[in-house]
Amino acid sequence: MILFQQRLARWGLPLLIALTLAAGVVSLFVGAGGAVGATPDGEVGYFFSSRVPRTLALILAGVAMALSGMIMQMLARNRFAEPSTAGTIDSATLGVLMVMIFAPGMPVLGKMIAGTIAALIGTGIFMLILRRMPLRDPLMVPLVGIMLGGVIGAVTSFLAYRLDLLQALTGLQTANFSAMMQGRYELMWLALVLSVIAFIAADRFTVAGLGDDMTTNLGLNYGRIVAIGLIIVAMNTALVVVHVGAIPFIGLIVPNLVAMALGDNVRRTAPWVALLGAFLVLVCDIIGRLVNWPYELPLGLVMSVVGAAIFLVILLRPERSKVARA
Secondary structure, three states: OHHHHHHHHHHHHHHHHHHHHHHHHHHHOOOOOOOOOOOOOOHHHHHHHHHHHHHHHHHHHHHHHHHHHHHHHHHHOOOOOOHHHOOHHHHHHHHHHHHHHHOOOOOHHHHHHHHHHHHHHHHHHHHHHHHHOOOOOOOHHHHHHHHHHHHHHHHHHHHHHHOOOHHHHHHHHOOOOOOOOOOOOHHHHHHHHHHHHHHHOHHHHHHHOOOHHHHHHOOOOHHHHHHHHHHHHHHHHHHHHHHOOOOOOHHHHHHHHHHHHHOOOHHHHHHHHHHHHHHHHHHHHHHHHHOOOOOOOOHHHHHHHHHHHHHHHHHOOOOHHHHOOO
16 A cells, blocks of 8 residues: 555656646547637637637636535545535525626626625535534535535525526536636636645645644644635635536545545645546546537536446445545
């Protein structure tokens, strides 16, 4: 096992970088429009106005959601916590829907801010519930989050149904990158800024994963670390939901796969999580574009199938107790 980790540490990251770059190149040249397509402005214009923005958005979304899942797992001290099992995505969706109801002309930035605030509130409620419940079984943590998300999702669906916004709600709940074009994806670069902040605070997230008392004994402010982590998670989630819709499982399976191979040190594992998240999202999007050519399946649908299969493998491993923390 030690020899495997040494070889993985030496060759794994360069290999993952190469695979991610290869998937990005394939993503640039896959689509019903051919390699570069054709528009009145010329083929190259289509390539840079559509294919490049879509590929960049895929990478940024994969990095954002994978790192958000890793941060949530450290703060909740549970391997099954992530935005989709903590009510974060459902809360962000409700916040964006409220903007559609009361201020339909608000720009994307305003929708993202509303989604961030709602996601912070929902995730904060989830964390408060965890602090007040004696959770002996690790599986109880995601169950609590799923129940909270179910309540929030029911309210969101009711409002959408009554106000004839079900089609808009479906777009928020299922990730689809087909509309990512030049002029519509630029705000996604904020995910890169948030990822850099997560890398800078990586050691603090590792310490926070040891608990409130241990963090305080080491001279760190536990509440401040949690607040920074929740803000990063909420902003990343709202950013992705507003632009492309919810991406399931990515924040759950990627940190678990990396942790099983490399452990829980966030400083060490964060680059792996970011790259694997981007790679997995790119691959699933390519599958969605090829499986029903020349039409395409939404990324959220493909990610649900692939993510569920990987999660079941993780869940049914004999060493599950090593993956999930009490």
